[in-house]
């Protein structure tokens with residue numbers, strides 16, 4: 536088991552933030568941790584990595600108790616940039632990690648190239664931009680090639696090029712067998728990274744799996760809506776018609792090409808096809824509708 540969390544409860548004074556979290560991950564994957572501000576994502580990651588104590592429950596990472604100090608070779612945690620030292624350079628930070636992880640310093644150049652920070656590696660961190668600090672944080676957590684990588688808001692402050700680069704690196708690490716758990720508010724980016732999402736709601740985790748998110752919705756604008764509706768009805772396909780007279784159906788319920796062929800046979804022309812991914816944002820809206828409207 537890569538991650539095994541059972542009945543984890545965490546209270547800050549009277550506020551119960553984590554109300555009994557259970558999580559089991561037994562194969563390498565990318566998992567997103569999503570939830571509104573203050574829902575407990577950072578608290579959960581801090582508890583899992585032994586930076587915070589908790590009130591009840593247990594955590595095992597890579598079959599070891601989360602307090603086992605040997606885990607630091609195999610588990611990395613990207614936290615926010617307040618852990619960085621302004622008076623030190625990026626190189627100094629990476630050299631320190633090499634010394635505690637017993638890695639050759641040749642790794643520094645390699646990882647700096649991988650994240651694209653060679654040009655400012657020797658500058659002091661106090662002169663780094665937010666995005667540059669994120670690059671350094673990323674370099675610091677991947678230099679030891681961890682089996683498990685936990686990341687709290689890694690996309691903060693990244694420009695589109697850096698975000699694309701970060702995504703590429705995370706997907707490469709995943710291909711190499713690393714399990715990655717990433718908290719983020721950037722739902723579009725989450726959609727590009729993974730279909731496995733844990734939503735944090737009311738101190739509990741709701742796991743949403745790949746199947747629920749891999750659907751697409753087609754919205755067709757056709758020359759004759761009423762006749763097109765009859766054809767869909769004949770095929771017993773559930774569909775909707777919106778206020779713009781677009782006919783909508785999900786790709787799981789009908790073979791789109793078959794439907795298009797039927798329309799053509801009946802001389803109904805298709806003027807436009809819009810494809811929507813049913814993704815993290817849609818599910819987020821459903822789960823947190825109340826919070827969004829208040």
Ligand SMILES: Nc1ncnc2c1ncn2[C@@H]1O[C@H](COP(=O)(O)OP(=O)(O)OP(=O)(O)O)[C@@H](O)[C@H]1O
Nearest residue numbers: 547548550552570571572573574575576577578579
């Ligand atoms: N040290 C602390 N003392 C008391 N309460 C805390 C402490 N740290 C966090 N909290 C509270 O715990 C709750 C969860 O905070 P946490 O930072 O884990 O949320 P989050 O989901 O990571 O939020 P964000 O998306 O804003 O980063 C919040 O209500 C917060 O006020």
